[in-house]
Amino acid sequence: MIEFRTLETFVWVAQLKSFRGAAARLNTTQPAVSQRVAQLEEQLGVRLLERGRRSFALTEAGRSVLAQAERLLRLRTELVASVTDRSQLRGTLRLGAAETIVHTWLPRFIEAMSARYEHITLEIEVDISPNLRERLLGQQIDLAFMLGPISAPSIQSQPLRNEPIRFFASPKLGFAAGVNPLARIAAFPIITFARNTQPYMRLRELLADPHLPPTRIHASAAMATAVRMALDGLGVALIPASIVTEDVEAGRLVEVGCTRTIPDLQFVAGWLAAPDTRIIDLALEIAADSAARR
Numbered sequence: 683m684i685e686f687r688t689l690e691t692f693v694w695v696a697q698l699k700s701f702r703g704a705a706a707r708l709n710t711t712q713p714a715v716s717q718r719v720a721q722l723e724e725q726l727g728v729r730l731l732e733r734g735r736r737s738f739a740l741t742e743a744g745r746s747v748l749a750q751a752e753r754l755l756r757l758r759t760e761l762v763a764s765v766t767d768r769s770q771l772r773g774t775l776r777l778g779a780a781e782t783i784v785h786t787w788l789p790r791f792i793e794a795m796s797a798r799y800e801h802i803t804l805e806i807e808v809d810i811s812p813n814l815r816e817r818l819l820g821q822q823i824d825l826a827f828m829l830g831p832i833s834a835p836s837i838q839s840q841p842l843r844n845e846p847i848r849f850f851a852s853p854k855l856g857f858a859a860g861v862n863p864l865a866r867i868a869a870f871p872i873i874t875f876a877r878n879t880q881p882y883m884r885l886r887e888l889l890a891d892p893h894l895p896p897t898r899i900h901a902s903a904a905m906a907t908a909v910r911m912a913l914d915g916l917g918v919a920l921i922p923a924s925i926v927t928e929d930v931e932a933g934r935l936v937e938v939g940c941t942r943t944i945p946d947l948q949f950v951a952g953w954l955a956a957p958d959t960r961i962i963d964l965a966l967e968i969a970a971d972s973a974a975r976r
Contacts, residue, residue, distance in 0.1 A: 684725055686758060689751040690957045691718040692730065696740060696748045697836070697955060698821065707821050722747075755957035772801040773961050778814040778826040779806060781905045782845060783949060785925040788827070791972040795965065802961060810876050810903055818952055825962050827969065829880050830950035837952045840966055842973040844946040845922040847881060849938040850930070852915040861939040864888070868897040871917035876903040884944045885920055909935075922947060924976075949973070 694704035695715060705712045723730050730744035740748060775795075779788055795804060807817070811828035818826045818837060832839045849867055851857055857866075868889060875881040882901055889897050900917060902908045905925055912919035912926075913934055919926075929935040951969055953962050 684722065686755065688718045688722050688725075690755060691715055692722055693748065693751050693755060693957050695719055695731075696744070699738070703821060752955075752957070759958050759960060771799060771960060771964070774803045774805060775825060775961050775965055776805045776823040777807070777965070778817055778823040778828065779808055780811050780814065780828045780949065781808055781903075782922045782925060782947070783827045784808055785905060786845070786922075787843075787972045787975065790975065791965075791969055794968045794972060798968070799964060802964075810879050812878050815952070818954065821954070824953060825965055826952045827949060828952060830948045830952075832950060832952050836954060838955055839950045839952045840970070842949045842951055842969060844948050845924055846946050847920060847944050848923045849918050849920055849940055850912055850923075850926055850935045851918045851938050852913060853933065853936055854915045855918070857936060857938045859939075861941055864891070864940055864942045865894055867918050867938060867940055868894045871898040871900055872920055873900045873902065873908045873911045873917045874920040875901065875905075875908075877901045881920065881944065881947065888942055888944065920944070 691704060691708060694707050695701055698704055698707065701712050701715045701719075705715045708715070719730065726743075726747065728743040728747075729741050730747055731738045732741055792804065792806075795802060807814075807823060809817070811826075814823070814826040814828045815832065815834065815837070817823045819834060827842065830839060830841070849872075851870070855870065872885065872889075874885055882899070885899065889899075898917075900908075900911065902911070905921060908919050908921055909926055909929070911917060912921075913929065918938060919935075923937070926935050930937060951966055953959070956962075
């Protein structure tokens with residue numbers, strides 16, 4: 683009889699293209715994973731993997747078995763979910779979040795998860811989106827709230843919400859109300875996201891105009907630091923509008939209108955396909971609701 687554990691092991695090996703990665707995901711050893719795959723091949727009487735020195739590929743039979751195994755595991759998950767009280771679901775969700783989300787709707791998400799699913803533990807990491815993508819691909823986190831779109835084909839994604847990104851400055855810098863030319867803003871240092879992030883690269887493209895003066899860009903992985911620098915008048919911050927709402931309302935910062943703008947940031951939820959995504963599915967429902975509220 684073929685066990686679900688054996689099928690799940692094969693699915694993880696096929697998806698991650700790694701015996702070592704599957705072993706880490708299943709909290710077992712690499713020899714145990716190899717043994718389960720070999721056992722499955724013996725039970726079915728076919729070769730599922732073509733193994734090389736450094737890589738392997740699914741055989742035609744392996745691709746067929748993978749599709750059927752994924753279907754069986756989904757049916758098992760649906761069966762368990764249909765008779766299980768979701769509020770009693772137990773487990774740990776390793777969550778990664780971009781800092782913009784931390785300063786906006788993540789607290790609502792955490793509160794709702796804790797209230798509805800008290801037996802699910804959250805392990806939260808805050809990082810820039812490129813790093814979250816790599817951690818997701820490396821199976822170090824289960825779900826990421828980060829900037830999209832996501833280019834990796836193995837990562838599934840769901841839109842969450844867009845965040846306008848605007849220029850903000852301390853009133854002491856003396857910007858006039860209304861629209862300012864980009865050259866006026868570029869005369870000051872510009873404070874924004876960390877290097878290699880989408881907003882940073884878009885800003886570099888914006889400032890590539892040869893008619894603009896040389897501009898210093900202060901890159902910060904921490905939005906709280908960027909806001910603090912703007913409050914202290916150390917430059918103009920190009921940051922999400924939603925994280926400085928209170929500072930603008932209190933007059934500590936002013937929005938600096940500009941003749942040139944950067945498109946809104948598109949935040950998404952990203953995760954890898956897995957045999958059992960019950961906890962991720964629950965988290966996605968709450969994330970969509972939390973992100974939709976302003």
